[in-house]
Amino acid sequence: MVIVDEESSLKIVRMIGGEEAVKIVRLLLDHPGKTDEEISAETSYDIKDVRRVLHKLNEVGAVSYEVHRDKDTGHRIFKWKVQQEQLIGYSKTLIRKVLERLKARLEYENSNQMYWCGTNGCSKYSFEQAMEQLFRCKMCKKPLTIYDNSKFVENLRKKIAELEAMV
Ligand SMILES: [Zn+2]
The missing domain is CATH 1.10.10.10 (Winged helix-like DNA-binding domain superfamily/Winged helix DNA-binding domain)
Structure with missing residues (x-):
């Protein structure tokens, strides 16, 4: 129920x-x-x-x-x-949609190492993308290093738990 x-x-x-x-x-x-x-x-x-x-x-x-x-x-x-x-009914549908999106994002974050230049506002890149760009940021040209996503993942998990408690 x-x-x-x-x-x-x-x-x-x-x-x-x-x-x-x-x-x-x-x-x-x-x-x-x-x-x-x-x-x-x-x-x-x-x-x-x-x-x-x-x-x-x-x-x-x-x-x-x-x-x-x-x-x-x-x-x-x-x-x-x-x-x-x-x-x-509308609330449930909306929450479920958001949950699906967040869970997909969590799975992505857990299975993909991301690369980042450290500049706020610049994109994060997958390994393949980083390699194509020779490990340089497309936007600011600084070198890319492995991005620690643990805080982001933790926040995602919290948000998911919060929403799951709502439906
Ligand atoms: Zn950059």
């Missing part, structure tokens, strides 16, 4: 629309059916930002709306709510 809790979903929400999205989703979880204007008033975010975030969340199915008509003005009103199941 795969479980994504609310905190994990909110992390995904943060990735989609930043802190604004988290605050809006939290508000809608507690009080479903709020309008754009009400959300704007209660979060003190600009109405344009509220609509932009809601649109982003709606694109991935995390929120949905019902259209009502204002009795006095005849204007259309959008009432929003969080689609928890879709949000959780």
